[in-house]
Amino acid sequence: MDEFTLRNVNLQQVQNQIRHRTDGLSSSTLVLRRGQSFTILMNYDGRPFDPLKEKLVFRIVLAGPLFVEVPVSMSGQPSPSQWSAILERSAPAPNASRTMSVSLFSPASSSVGVYTLHLRVETRLSVKTHLLGQFTLLCNPWCQADSVFLPSEDLRDECIRNDIGLLFKGSPGSIVSRPWSFDQYEKGILDICMKLLQMSPQYQSDMRKDLLNRNNPVYIGRVISAMVNCQDDKGVLMGNWSGNYNDGVNPSNWSGSADILRTWSETQFRPVKYGQCWVFAAVMCTVMRALGIPTRVVTNFNSAHDTNGNMVIEEFYSEMGKKLSIGRDSIWNFHVWVESWMKRPDLGQGYDGWQVLDPTPQEQSAGIYRCGPAAVKAIYEQKVNAPYDVPFVYAEVNADVHSIIMRDGKILATDVDKKRVGALICTKRPGSMLMQDITSEYKTEMMDRSSRMFSADVRGGEGANGRVAPQGIAVSLQLLKAPVVGENIIFNVTITNREAIPKLLRKHVNAQNKEYNRNPTGTFWEAHDDLEIGPRKTVTVKHEIIFKEYMQKEFMEDYLVNLAVVIEDMKSQERLLASEEFNICSPALNIQIQNENSVIINMQQVATVTFTNPFNVAVSGELTIAGSGLLEEKVQMRVTIQPRETMRSPVRFIPMMTGAKMLHASLVLMNLSTVLRGFKTINVQEA
Structure with missing residues (x-):
């Protein structure tokens, strides 16, 4: 009878990756998770496999001297702490070649990396080694024994x-x-x-x-x-x-x-x-x-x-x-x-x-x-x-x-x-x-968040960020509406005299541009004046910074402002500070999907990016639309939009993956030095 001869090995990439929840990950190798078995099929010629006459040994190599040899056993359960290989079945195929299914198991403490898989076939007459291919081994948050196991x-x-x-x-x-x-x-x-x-x-x-x-x-x-x-x-x-x-x-x-x-x-x-x-x-x-x-x-x-x-x-x-x-x-x-x-x-x-x-x-x-x-x-x-x-x-x-x-x-x-x-x-x-x-989850003392967050109609980084001086003066800053690029910044300075005598005060208000990670740069707006305040009285002074005064020459996405007021008591020379840091938001792009509830894999769909120019000047820039699993390449186009005009830019896309995907658009404006963004999540369904 013919000698047992290995013909080919199928690493069953599709089936194994679905079982290991690595389907969709793109690699030149099979992708697996540790602490879980995977199955390979081996086709061979000659007489049926006989474990008394043939010995099969897998060599799993991480690199150079780091390898493990795993003999195929006929039955049993995998050990949680070491690599194992168990023969699942051995049956003749219809075309007269024979098929073996072997289940290989990696311990949950295996190293993450790219492994090379070899198989050594030892018979009475020969020893042959076969290179089967490579696999990438990842952590496994679905496996209780893995140190990244996540129960939710x-x-x-x-x-x-x-x-x-x-x-x-x-x-x-x-x-x-x-x-x-x-x-x-x-x-x-x-x-x-x-x-x-x-x-x-x-x-x-x-x-x-x-x-x-x-x-x-x-x-x-x-x-x-x-x-x-x-x-x-x-x-x-x-x-x-x-x-x-x-x-x-x-x-x-x-x-x-x-x-x-x-x-x-x-x-x-x-x-x-x-x-x-x-x-x-x-x-x-x-x-x-x-x-x-x-x-x-x-x-x-x-x-x-x-x-x-x-x-x-x-x-x-x-x-x-x-x-x-x-x-x-x-x-x-x-x-x-x-x-x-x-x-x-x-x-x-x-x-x-x-x-x-x-x-x-x-x-x-x-x-x-x-x-x-x-x-x-x-x-x-x-x-x-x-x-x-x-x-x-x-x-x-x-x-x-x-x-x-x-x-x-x-x-x-x-x-x-x-x-x-x-x-x-x-x-x-x-x-x-x-x-x-x-x-x-980080802090034991929860602050009064209401003083930090905007209410529905009044927005200010810390609401009324008030300070009280020892001599009984209180001061606060409050933005009257959420600042938006292109609009004026409007805010109140509120001063309260808590004593029974009138006071002569000097008020200094200062606004500086800043980047999110450092102290602000030069002053772009300031106001200084004197005021008298009666006993136990409150005075509110409204200020407005026009768009041209804070507009940047260079493009900035995180348009941040440091606003501060110092109140000086002219008699006592004591001073009190209130400050506020806030961002100036950009208007948003809108994305609409033609058939939003029936987006199907591999079927062409149309999305439309819309934006109505709220500014008093025409704006121009580059519109970019991207979406992983939706668009193979980004779509880019130059646009110019007149004041009050609505831009409508249709984009055709063919979804390549099911599940929740995101189409996002950005418009970098050249003449207003800002960027507008919008996004839309899309649930892509099976055909």
């Missing part, structure tokens, strides 16, 4: 499988929802994420140690946090907060991760120019989701950057209300990081769950620009000695703010605010395009 199906869908999201920017009282396409299913993106691990200094300096450590999501998180920025390595993104992006891309122009990751890969791993905090975080979210680690993007409004670790941020103002650039500490209007879900056995009981990871290069952690994973529970419990970087993140959400009025180097007045930092911490709500407030 809703959170697994959101934080692993969802490829669309919202990034929240602006200020606590006027939140801007920014659409982002994570793009983990885009062609080649998973392979680039694996390459990112391979380009890390840890892998380059000690490949064996790095690969063995890759079984631990804590280690992976630290590597990725460092590799998303390029400060210490051949990382993905270069940060730039200068306002000059001529030799790269303005961070505000990115709308998805695939363009960034592909650019990095195609330029032989040169850093992509440029990123800011939300871009760093969104790219890290893509990489972590692709690797199978549940991850969500989080925004901290009024985020402290405490450079000296004293948990105090000092802000300095002139007696005229101008904010001064003194000291290295700062408060970012918003700062964006990610949280990843994992066990923390290194911290003891009670610290599993969400961990802060921050790839924006702010400060070094163990000599490298990275941050985390810092257990959210440890931040909440103020365990500032817990690794990694808990003190830094704790200060970002809890630092005290000391506002100091100065003249000629002398302190005229000081005020302490314990509630401003970490005013709101939020993320995208699972399964919807709404915001979820998670402040209470």
Whole structure:
């Protein structure tokens, strides 16, 4: 009878990837999750397989000397702690060739990486080795034994499988929802994420140690946090907060991760120019989701950057209300990081769950620009000695703010605010395009949020951000409506005399442009006047800043203003400060789908982007429409819209994937130096 001869092997990519929930991930290899079995089919010729005469041994190679040999057993259960291979069935096929089905199992503690699969066939007469192919092994949040196991199906869908999201920017009282396409299913993106691990200094300096450590999501998180920025390595993104992006891309122009990751890969791993905090975080979210680690993007409004670790941020103002650039500490209007879900056995009981990871290069952690994973529970419990970087993140959400009025180097007045930092911490709500407030997961003392958030008709970053001086003067600032690009900024200054004697006061109001991550630049508007206020009286002064006075020459998406008023008591020389930081919103684009409730895979659909120009001047710019799984390539067109004219731009698209997808549009205006955005989520159904 003929000798047993292996003819071919089928890795059953489609079936295995559906079972492993990796369907849709694009890779040159089979993509699997650890802690779960996968099945391969082997066709052979000759006599039936006889385990007494043939021995089958799989060799699973991670790299070089790191491999495991797994003999095929005839029966039994896989061991949870080691690789195993079990013969499922052996049956003749109709065409006279024979088929064997073998189930291979990887332990839940396996390293993430690209493996090579070999099969050795040992018979009485020969030993033959066959190369079967490669597979990429990811973490498995569906497997209870995995250190990234997440019990909630809703959170697994959101934080692993969802490829669309919202990034929240602006200020606590006027939140801007920014659409982002994570793009983990885009062609080649998973392979680039694996390459990112391979380009890390840890892998380059000690490949064996790095690969063995890759079984631990804590280690992976630290590597990725460092590799998303390029400060210490051949990382993905270069940060730039200068306002000059001529030799790269303005961070505000990115709308998805695939363009960034592909650019990095195609330029032989040169850093992509440029990123800011939300871009760093969104790219890290893509990489972590692709690797199978549940991850969500989080925004901290009024985020402290405490450079000296004293948990105090000092802000300095002139007696005229101008904010001064003194000291290295700062408060970012918003700062964006990610949280990843994992066990923390290194911290003891009670610290599993969400961990802060921050790839924006702010400060070094163990000599490298990275941050985390810092257990959210440890931040909440103020365990500032817990690794990694808990003190830094704790200060970002809890630092005290000391506002100091100065003249000629002398302190005229000081005020302490314990509630401003970490005013709101939020993320995208699972399964919807709404915001979820998670402040209470970080902070024990919940502030009176009503004073921070806009009411329906009156908007002001901290509502009436009032201060009371020792001598009984109170002052507050209040925006009368939400500022919108193209419109005037209207606000009230309200002063109350709480004493029984009249007072002569001097009022200084100052407005400065600012970027979200630093102190403001020069004053663009100011007002100074004297006023007399009677005993126990309140005076309200209305101010209006016209559009031309705050309009920027350079394009800015995060159009932020620092507004401050200093009230000086002419008799006592005492001074009182009230300040407000707010963003000026851009009008939104509208996207309508022709047959919104019957969008079917592989069938052409039409979307129309509309916008009515509210400005008194014609606007022109470039309109870009993109959508992962909907459009193969971005659609770009030049548009000019007259005052009060409505633009209607139809776009044809053919959905390539089922599920929730997002079409997003941006219009970068040239003559108004702003960007307009809109997005529409689309539920693509099976045919």
